[in-house]
Amino acid sequence: MAHYRASESKREQFRRYLEKSGVLDTLTSVLAALCEETDKPNNALDFIKLHLGAAGPEPAEAEALRTEMADLQQKFNLLMEENKELRNRLVQYEPSPDNETAE
Template identity: 70%
Template sequence: MAHYRASESKREQFRRYLEKAGVLDSLTNVLIALYEENEKPNNALDFLKQHLGVSGPEAADVEALRVELAELRQKYELVLEENKELKAKLLHYEPPQEDGNAE
């Protein structure tokens, strides 16, 4: 019987901790928002994460960023190649000067 009261006391302490930290209010508000949704989401857990502010970026956003990164890497390689070609042309028309002696 003493063990039962000890665990009940721990539960009560934990409940007070959650209440004091605002966790119970946040969970209650999100659950109410889910309940009041006219069209229930396919994934309730994602809904909770999104409304609690703990979800990561959307999959579509991640994919768009991956595509943009690939495009930018390709552009970067093209610019590096163009830079290399322009330097070669410049050397063809203007030979490098010796240690600043040609003033």
């Protein structure tokens, strides 16, 4: 009998923890949203993941984002190199601060 009360106490502590951290409210609202759906989704777990924010981008979308990021990184590197070259060329045409004070 004591074992039953100990585990019941642990369950009650865990329940309070979930309630205090907002997990119960969040789960309740997601399940309520699922209940209110007129067209129930084929996969309820995907619906829950999506509404909890656990579902990441689709693999095709993630691959497209990776490709776009690689392209943008390459463009960035080219622009940085061009900027460096233009700065070096600009230095050739600007008078140095030493020449201005000597005049």
